[in-house]
Amino acid sequence: MLHQIIDPILHMISEQVAQWSYMGVLVMMAIESANIPLPSEAIMPTAGILVNEGKMNLHLAALAGAVGCVFGSIPSYFLGLYGGRPFLQKYGKWFLLREKDLDLADKWVNKYGDWTFFICRMLPVVRTFISFPAGVLKAHFWMFVASTFIGSLIWCYFLTWVGIEFGKNMEMFRDIWHKFDIAIVLVGVIMFGIYLKHHLKHD
Numbered sequence: 001m002l003h004q005i006i007d008p009i010l011h012m013i014s015e016q017v018a019q020w021s022y023m024g025v026l027v028m029m030a031i032e033s034a035n036i037p038l039p040s041e042a043i044m045p046t047a048g049i050l051v052n053e054g055k056m057n058l059h060l061a062a063l064a065g066a067v068g069c070v071f072g073s074i075p076s077y078f079l080g081l082y083g084g085r086p087f088l089q090k091y092g093k094w095f096l097l098r099e100k101d102l103d104l105a106d107k108w109v110n111k112y113g114d115w116t117f118f119i120c121r122m123l124p125v126v127r128t129f130i131s132f133p134a135g136v137l138k139a140h141f142w143m144f145v146a147s148t149f150i151g152s153l154i155w156c157y158f159l160t161w162v163g164i165e166f167g168k169n170m171e172m173f174r175d176i177w178h179k180f181d182i183a184i185v186l187v188g189v190i191m192f193g194i195y196l197k198h199h200l201k202h203d
Contacts, residue, residue, distance in 0.1 A: 017046045022060055026068035033072030035129055044156050048163015058160055065156035066149050073131040073148050080135025088136065105133035114143045121151025
């Protein structure tokens, strides 16, 4: 069964986070925020499981995740600030970014102002790529940093809590996963495939 392959991988991630502790959370969340699709939805819940086991602290784990998001977002912000739309037009596809994504971010900023970056930090997928448009749109740097930190902190708290609840009900979730693992993975693959097709096709 598929879970026989996935379970050891999840165990390896858990062991790695346990070994690196808060620094591991910080580094991986920084990578996630630097336009690299390393899902926070896997990192922070893993920390939450360790919180449930008494190996990490909830507040420090969430704080490490939020600080990592800030560190990872800053290079992406400046890349957008100094590279601008020409960089996006030439290399955007490698970051799963298109001109339409920037236009959408532009509309959000015009409508909601700097609150856009706070909101986007709590949205799956979008949160990974919002830093580059923020730089292109010349968002106020310190407001961007503050929005990134606060929005990411809320997101990290939520995902860590999910991990804690998962840890409390590990056997129940494993039973559900083992019964429906193929269906769960297929749905995830299909959704990610649609996302890739949508972002990699020529406009």
